[in-house]
Amino acid sequence: MKRYISAAANVNIGKLRENNEDNFYFNGKFLTEKTQNKSVEFDAVCVDERQLYAVCDGMGGEQLGELASLLTVETLHKRAGVLKTSEKNIDEELERCILEANNLIFEAQKESGAKRIGTTLALVAVENNLVHLYNIGDSRIYIFRGGKLEQLSADHTAVANLLKIGAITPEQAKTHPHRNRLTQYVGIDPAEMIIEAYKTTLKMKNKDVFLMCSDGLTDVVDEQEIADILTKTGTPIEAARELVNMALSREGRDNITVIIMKYNHTIW
16 A cells, blocks of 8 residues: 655745744755745655654744744754654654753743743644644644544633633634633743643544644634635645635735645555
């Protein structure tokens, strides 16, 4: 059986921002310091048994959000070679990677004198027909399976906590003033809180589609619209482009990053 993932990434700085605090990791590709403020799109067919994808949305103002997301994807890249070529436990290695990125960002915060620097992280690690899913913050991971869209990540926000206890409704959550206030992020003071990713592992089925995105998409495009686009578009790059264009058509206030992965297997 031949297994492969067809994937696409689309990153857009948006219409109102002068800088891009988003970054991504696309199985070896990411935005460098020189390219971080460019809007890019590309696709690939990946056949490696182990693959790594991530979306980061930095925060901190000026260029500090950019630094946080860049430090995180650089740390992933540094460890990706070990993850992809060895038999080391993926979960243990990724946890070490997240802690390393967290400490690097926190040290950068102390050096800059800023009040807070950090980034979200939505991460998918592929291991044969398994996916290991991690998230910290509110960048999301979805699966589109059998015509239905399901969020696999958990939002680490004040509003998500209020929803969980029934203090507000889903409709109220959409416009709540604290909907983007994070309760977990990469870069947190290790003395203040132990960073704890939400994680799960699942077995992929043929034609499963995974969507990873920053809130530049989900703040303005709802889940039914996302499902409709994934239903009608043929390839990951077409779907990613259409999702980003829809977000841009609604003012494009924020940076937008979308990665779409489609799992395929063929019996020879």
